[in-house]
Amino acid sequence: xxxxxFISSSVLSSITxxxxxxxxxxxxxxxxxxxxxxxxxxxxKLFNISEQMNVLNDRPWNIESKAHLLNDMVTPNxxxxxxxxxxxxxxxxxxxxxxxxxxxxxxSSKEYTLxxxxxxxxxxxxxxxxxxxxxxxxxxxxxxxxxxxxxGAVHCSNWTGVRLKDVLDDVGLKPNAVYVAYxxxxxxxxRNPEKEPISRGVPLSKALEDETLIAFQLNGEDIxxxxxxxxxxxxxGWPASVSGKWLxxxxxxDVVHDGAKMTGQSYRVPKNPVAPGEIVDDxxxxxIESMPVKSLITSPKTGxxxxxxxxxxxxxxxxxxxxxxxxxxxxxxxxxxxxxCSLSDPINRLAWQHFExxxxxxxxxxxxxxxxxxxxxxxSQPMIIPGWNPKGYLNNACHRIAIKVEV
Amino acid sequence: MQPDQxxxxxxxxxxxxxxxxxxxxxxxxxxxxxxxxxxSSLFTVKEANQKQFETSDSLSVPLVNSQEGEYDLETGFxxxxxxxxxxxxxxxxxxxxxxxxxRMSREAWKATIKWMQETQNLWDLGEKEPIxxxxxxxxxxPESKGRRQNLTIDKWYVLEQ
Numbered sequence: 001x002x003x004x005x006f007i008s009s010s011v012l013s014s015i016t017x018x019x020x021x022x023x024x025x026x027x028x029x030x031x032x033x034x035x036x037x038x039x040x041x042x043x044x045k046l047f048n049i050s051e052q053m054n055v056l057n058d059r060p061w062n063i064e065s066k067a068h069l070l071n072d073m074v075t076p077n078x079x080x081x082x083x084x085x086x087x088x089x090x091x092x093x094x095x096x097x098x099x100x101x102x103x104x105x106x107x108s109s110k111e112y113t114l115x116x117x118x119x120x121x122x123x124x125x126x127x128x129x130x131x132x133x134x135x136x137x138x139x140x141x142x143x144x145x146x147x148x149x150x151x152g153a154v155h156c157s158n159w160t161g162v163r164l165k166d167v168l169d170d171v172g173l174k175p176n177a178v179y180v181a182y183x184x185x186x187x188x189x190x191r192n193p194e195k196e197p198i199s200r201g202v203p204l205s206k207a208l209e210d211e212t213l214i215a216f217q218l219n220g221e222d223i224x225x226x227x228x229x230x231x232x233x234x235x236x237g238w239p240a241s242v243s244g245k246w247l248x249x250x251x252x253x254d255v256v257h258d259g260a261k262m263t264g265q266s267y268r269v270p271k272n273p274v275a276p277g278e279i280v281d282d283x284x285x286x287x288i289e290s291m292p293v294k295s296l297i298t299s300p301k302t303g304x305x306x307x308x309x310x311x312x313x314x315x316x317x318x319x320x321x322x323x324x325x326x327x328x329x330x331x332x333x334x335x336x337x338x339x340x341c342s343l344s345d346p347i348n349r350l351a352w353q354h355f356e357x358x359x360x361x362x363x364x365x366x367x368x369x370x371x372x373x374x375x376x377x378x379x380s381q382p383m384i385i386p387g388w389n390p391k392g393y394l395n396n397a398c399h400r401i402a403i404k405v406e407v
Numbered sequence: 408m409q410p411d412q413x414x415x416x417x418x419x420x421x422x423x424x425x426x427x428x429x430x431x432x433x434x435x436x437x438x439x440x441x442x443x444x445x446x447s448s449l450f451t452v453k454e455a456n457q458k459q460f461e462t463s464d465s466l467s468v469p470l471v472n473s474q475e476g477e478y479d480l481e482t483g484f485x486x487x488x489x490x491x492x493x494x495x496x497x498x499x500x501x502x503x504x505x506x507x508x509x510r511m512s513r514e515a516w517k518a519t520i521k522w523m524q525e526t527q528n529l530w531d532l533g534e535k536e537p538i539x540x541x542x543x544x545x546x547x548x549p550e551s552k553g554r555r556q557n558l559t560i561d562k563w564y565v566l567e568q
Binding site: 141 | 500501502504505508509510511512515519522526527528549551552553554555556558561562563564565566568
């Protein structure tokens with residue numbers, strides 16, 4: 001029996017109300033409200049993820065990873081953050097699923113089944129860094145509205161699919177095409193089918209990059225429901241919200257797309273820097289494109305106590321949106337001096353890079369290890385929280401872990 | 408006299424029967440609910456929710472802002488005047504966690520409500536709006552965090568070297 005139907009049947013909800021007043025520590029369950037435990041199953045089982053993941057929000061589901069869980073070179077599903085704007089589609093039939101490609105700047109309008117896509121176009125696999133635009137929001141002061149992400153809203157997994165540009169080429173582009181938008185099968189939180197929870201997209205130049213995929217596989221398997229089963233648009237290096245899940249329609253636009261969460265203040269930052277807490281007009285906000293340079297120390301987990309020797313190997317990843325990371329450094333003296341880390345090349349463009357270093361501590365005591373990446377344009381991560389913005393996006397302040405040396 | 412007494416007794420009997428039926432229905436409801444839904448929070452709520460608070464690492468209900476404050480076990484909201492209005496109006500589309508993890512001034516909470524009304528199908532809150540705003544502004548007000556906070560460590564551990 002479906003839990004939701006069971007609970008919402010009028011007979012039982014009145015029983016719930018009747019006994020709610022007498023049994024449950026004298027508290028009235030408000031009319032129409034079903035307790036969290038009744039609404040949804042265990043998220044860790046539901047999404048097959050680690051119980052160490054941090055559930056920020058259960059309706060919609062927003063679940064965060066942690067620095068030390070992201071130590072794998074390729075992020076497995078169990079440690080991938082989950083970010084939703086709406087309600088995930090419930091009944092997905094892969095046999096009847098269709099992707100429609102159309103728009104005012106399309107030369108034709110075509111519909112593809114999953115097998116059409118898989119058979120007609122060449123497959124590519126890329127490891128792509130997807131980071132939530134609001135990763136790090138938690139640290140902004142004054143606080144910014146939204147899910148309070150710490151450092152774990154990033155992953156870099158393998159995506160397999162067809163190139164968006166091959167599909168666009170099949171439909172044909174008019175010369176006035178400027179933006180490629182997605183529409184999806186998820187449902188608005190209000191359950192109003194007229195409303196889109198989110199419909200974003202990318203400028204044509206990003207859409208035509210080799211690495212921008214219409215993906216059907218994650219790490220070699222069907223994409224899990226939480227990450228967009230059966231089809232996801234994947235554009236690495238940009239806020240992960242441009243990588244639309246449960247893809248049903250692609251629209252080639254002759255204007256900058258104006259779908260849900262494209263306009264207003266969503267996924268936008270002030271055009272010019274503002275003072276913390278300042279109110280910014282919508283017209284002075286610009287769409288976030290490439291994400292800024294950033295890095296994470298993924299090993300060891302913060303809070304390590306060294307008791308045998310004063311030397312420690314650290315590991316982590318660094319990424320820089322559309323760019324490459326050119327330099328990786330660490331500091332154990334709060335940024336007074338910096339030492340280099342070894343840094344790998346990305347396995348492909350838009351994949352994160354791995355770093356390592358051997359850290360030697362001069363004496364016993366409390367230390368913080370700070371990590372700082374520098375991108376191919378010479379921009380480094382700031383040590384304190386970067387420019388405040390109303391929605392708390394793009395916090396790329398250096399990652400820090402705490403270590404005690406007690407040898 | 409006699410019909411009056413008869414009526415009185417009938418009334419008493421009716422009332423008694425009524426109470427009995429209500430009691431029986433409640434009991435029946437309990438049994439039905441327990442049969443179909445033994446893990447219901449109505450039966451397990453105390454342990455389950457207390458556990459949730461203890462293991463704040465995985466399912467974190469933020470315990471902030473109020474030292475002696477009590478928390479509603481169902482939602483995690485701080486118990487205070489206006490909480491039921493917040494539950495009734497603010498948890499229909501999204502869960503309480505979206506509220507409790509945020510900290511805003513009264514103006515910012517108001518702007519958030521306005522944004523939800525303009526874009527997210529939130530209804531007019533009517534006379535409840537000031538009650539809701541008072542509750543949110545008092546219990547979920549911003550605290551100054553500075554430009555970078557100290558690191559907090561849940562648990563120090565000895566690293567195998």
